[in-house]
Amino acid sequence: MERTLIKDLRDHIEEQVTIKGWLQTLRDQKNMQFLIIRDRTGLVQVAHWRKGNPELGDQISGLGTESALTLTGKVVANEVVKLGGIEIQLESLRVDAAAEAPLPFEPFGEYLPDQDFRLDWRYLDLRRDVNRLIFDVQTTAEHAMREYWVTNDFVEMQSPKIVGAPSESGAELFTLPYFETTAYLAQSPQFYKQMAMAAGFEKVFEIGPVFRADPSFTSRHMTEFTGVDMEISWIESHEDVMFVMERWLAYTYEKVAEKHGDAIEETLGMTFEVPRVPFPRITMADAHKLLKEVGYKLPPEKKHDLDPGAERAIGHYFKETEGHDYVFVKDWPFDARPFYHMLDPNNPQITRSFDLLGKGLEVSTGAQREHRYEVLKQQALSKGLSLEPIENYLNFFRYGTPPHGGFGLGLSRLLMIMLDLPNIREAVYIFRGPTRLTP
Numbered sequence: 001m002e003r004t005l006i007k008d009l010r011d012h013i014e015e016q017v018t019i020k021g022w023l024q025t026l027r028d029q030k031n032m033q034f035l036i037i038r039d040r041t042g043l044v045q046v047a048h049w050r051k052g053n054p055e056l057g058d059q060i061s062g063l064g065t066e067s068a069l070t071l072t073g074k075v076v077a078n079e080v081v082k083l084g085g086i087e088i089q090l091e092s093l094r095v096d097a098a099a100e101a102p103l104p105f106e107p108f109g110e111y112l113p114d115q116d117f118r119l120d121w122r123y124l125d126l127r128r129d130v131n132r133l134i135f136d137v138q139t140t141a142e143h144a145m146r147e148y149w150v151t152n153d154f155v156e157m158q159s160p161k162i163v164g165a166p167s168e169s170g171a172e173l174f175t176l177p178y179f180e181t182t183a184y185l186a187q188s189p190q191f192y193k194q195m196a197m198a199a200g201f202e203k204v205f206e207i208g209p210v211f212r213a214d215p216s217f218t219s220r221h222m223t224e225f226t227g228v229d230m231e232i233s234w235i236e237s238h239e240d241v242m243f244v245m246e247r248w249l250a251y252t253y254e255k256v257a258e259k260h261g262d263a264i265e266e267t268l269g270m271t272f273e274v275p276r277v278p279f280p281r282i283t284m285a286d287a288h289k290l291l292k293e294v295g296y297k298l299p300p301e302k303k304h305d306l307d308p309g310a311e312r313a314i315g316h317y318f319k320e321t322e323g324h325d326y327v328f329v330k331d332w333p334f335d336a337r338p339f340y341h342m343l344d345p346n347n348p349q350i351t352r353s354f355d356l357l358g359k360g361l362e363v364s365t366g367a368q369r370e371h372r373y374e375v376l377k378q379q380a381l382s383k384g385l386s387l388e389p390i391e392n393y394l395n396f397f398r399y400g401t402p403p404h405g406g407f408g409l410g411l412s413r414l415l416m417i418m419l420d421l422p423n424i425r426e427a428v429y430i431f432r433g434p435t436r437l438t439p
Contacts, residue, residue, distance in 0.1 A: 001072060007041035009075050009086055018072045019044065019088065020096075022127070023065055024108055033060050035090070036083070037071065040132065043083050046071055048090040056093060066099040066107070066124070115425055122430060122439055133267050134427060137260050138415055142207060144255035145228065148248050154203040154230070159192035161185060161209060165389045172212045174223075185211035188408060191393045193231035194340075194369060197404040198396040202233040207411070215434045219423040220361065220413060224432040228414070231406030238342075238352040238368045241405040242328050245356065245366065246277045249326070256418065270420050275326050279356075280318050283331040287314055304336040306355075306362075315360025325417075330354035339383040340376060341367040342405075356409070358417035366407030373397040 004017040021039035035046040050057040063069075073088040081087045104121045105113050107128050112118065118125040125131060146156070163186050166173050174185040189206050196204040210227035232244060253274040264272045282290065287306065291298060296313040298306070306314070306329065318327045332353045334343060341351040353367035370376045376397055380387060387394065415427040425431045430439065 005041045006037070006039050006044045009044060009088070010084065012075045013077055013086065014075065016072065016074050016091070017088070018070060020070050021068075023063055023067045023069055023099075026060070026063060026065060028061050033057060035060065035063075035071075037069065038127075045081050045083050045087040046073065046090050047087050056090070059093065059095075063095070064099040064101040064103075066103060066127070067095060068097040068099075070094040070096055115423065119425065119431055119436065120439070126429075130267055131426075133260065133263055134415065134419060134421070135429065137256055137264070137419065138411065138427075140256050140259050141252050141415070141418070142411070144252040145207070145248065146205075147255075148251045149203075149205045149230070152203070154205050155196070155201050157189070157192070157196055157201075157204045157206050158208060159186065159189035159206060161211070165393070172214050174211050174213045187212055188227065189229050190340075190408070191396075193229055193406055194393075194401075194404065195396050197231055197233045197369075197371075198399075198401040200233075202402075203231075205230045210410075217434065219425075220416065222410075222412065222424060222428065222432055223434060225413075225428065226411040227408055228411050229406065229408040231404060233402040233404045235368060235403055235405050238330065238354055238366065238405055241366050241368065241407060242281070242330070242354060243278075245364070245407055246275075246279045246326070246328075250275055250277050253418070264419065268419060272418075273325070276324065279326045279328055280322055280324050281328045281330055281354075282314070284329055284333065284350075285331070287329050290314065290317060304333040308361075311357050311362055312360035315357050319359075325359050327357050328354045329357060334379075337367070339380040339385060340369050342370045343379070352405070356407070358414070359420075361413070361417055363413050363417055364407050364409035366405065368403065368405035371397055371401045371403050 001018040003020050004012060006019060009017065019037060019039065021037045023035055024038045024043065025036035027034040031050055033048040033050060037044055037046055048057065048060060071088065071090060072092045073090040075086060075088055077085060078087050079085050104124065107124050162183050164183060166184060166187065172187060175182055176185065188210060189208065193204055206229045208227060209224060211224050214221055214223060232241065235241065257272050257274050261272045264270060291310055291313055294313055294317060296310055298310055314327060314329065318324045331344065331350050334349055334351050337351045337353050341353045344350040344352055351367060355362050356364040370379060373394065377387060377394060380390060412424050412427040415421065416424055421427050
């Protein structure tokens with residue numbers, strides 16, 4: 001018999017159906033047995049009268065929770081049943097895969113072990129409804145991102161992840177032997193996005209893996225994550241990049257709200273709000289003044305930068321005063337930015353760059369890039385870089401590259417912000433950090 005999803009059972013009252021799912025709860029009573037079965041669409045109660053089929057009753061009694069089952073029975077209306085007012089009267093049951101007992105932990109129990117232990121048994125942890133929702137949201141968000149870009153004539157690209165030179169700084173590179181030389185895992189598709197601008201593609205995006213050898217154990221860092229990147233040509237300044245970004249992000253939120261808004265409120269207890277555009281903008285200089293006004297003191301080593309506490313303070317200020325979750329902090333000092341960010345022609349100490357803060361957490365960095373070959377060389381030298389390792393990159397700018405800019409962000413960090421998740425480990429399918437290479 002063809003499988004029926006639990007969400008569709010109400011369309012089959014008084015009919016025989018077959019469902020497939022996991023045994024979430026078993027209430028094994030003297031005369032009656034009640035099985036709560038879960039599939040990807042919901043829960044249903046299955047009832048069995050022991051005396052009607054004692055052999056089946058014994059089989060049910062031996063089941064462990066989270067066993068994978070196929071069950072056939074008649075769907076009946078029963079207003080007493082809390083799960084949708086229906087139940088299935090069991091006729092037959094097949095154990096597709098028995099679950100050993102005891103489980104490492106009960107995914108649906110009152111007590112959950114600490115996160116690190118749950119990561120050891122990630123596939124069990126992912127059975128929880130909240131995790132299913134997180135990745136449903138991720139799927140919708142990714143689709144919306146691509147939809148917006150494709151509708152606006154962007155080209156999707158896939159850049160190499162084994163590279164011969166760093167794209168950011170050498171401090172966070174994973175190295176690997178590559179035949180007779182040394183290669184690196186890509187920290188960013190940055191250089192290749194810019195190559196697409198030199199090639200005349202004008203608008204490109206990429207969603208793909210990024211690797212950072214960052215020995216951080218914070219709630220927002222990973223050594224491997226999914227990067228979301230965009231680059232556009234013929235811009236006047238970084239304002240053009242911010243304009244596109246805020247509308248792309250609002251569109252993504254709109255699609256998530258349409259499809260999952262009710263589920264987010266029910267499961268996570270939060271009202272999912274689509275951000276208003278335009279987002280507020282504040283220069284880095286004014287951000288430092290604001291921090292002084294609100295009483296936040298930056299450490300001396302952050303005189304050209306922001307630390308996490310400063311980001312939270314700025315985010316809180318704009319939420320309280322303007323009702324915005326997102327704010328652009330723009331015009332960063334060149335001392336805090338990579339060599340390829342364009343300098344402000346009116347103030348060469350400042351770059352045409354920005355960070356996007358979401359609910360007080362940095363989610364993205366973007367900028368107008370320097371597209372003039374000789375200027376780019378001088379900026380690299382001023383940062384103390386040797387030109388030889390980046391020679392292939394510099395060659396992109398020798399034969400007519402248009403003014404361009406873009407941004408990059410981490411998909412899981414965006415999900416953290418979207419869904420108010422406390423830790424990035426909750427927002428990624430399989431987490432990779434300095435001490436975790438399994439599962």
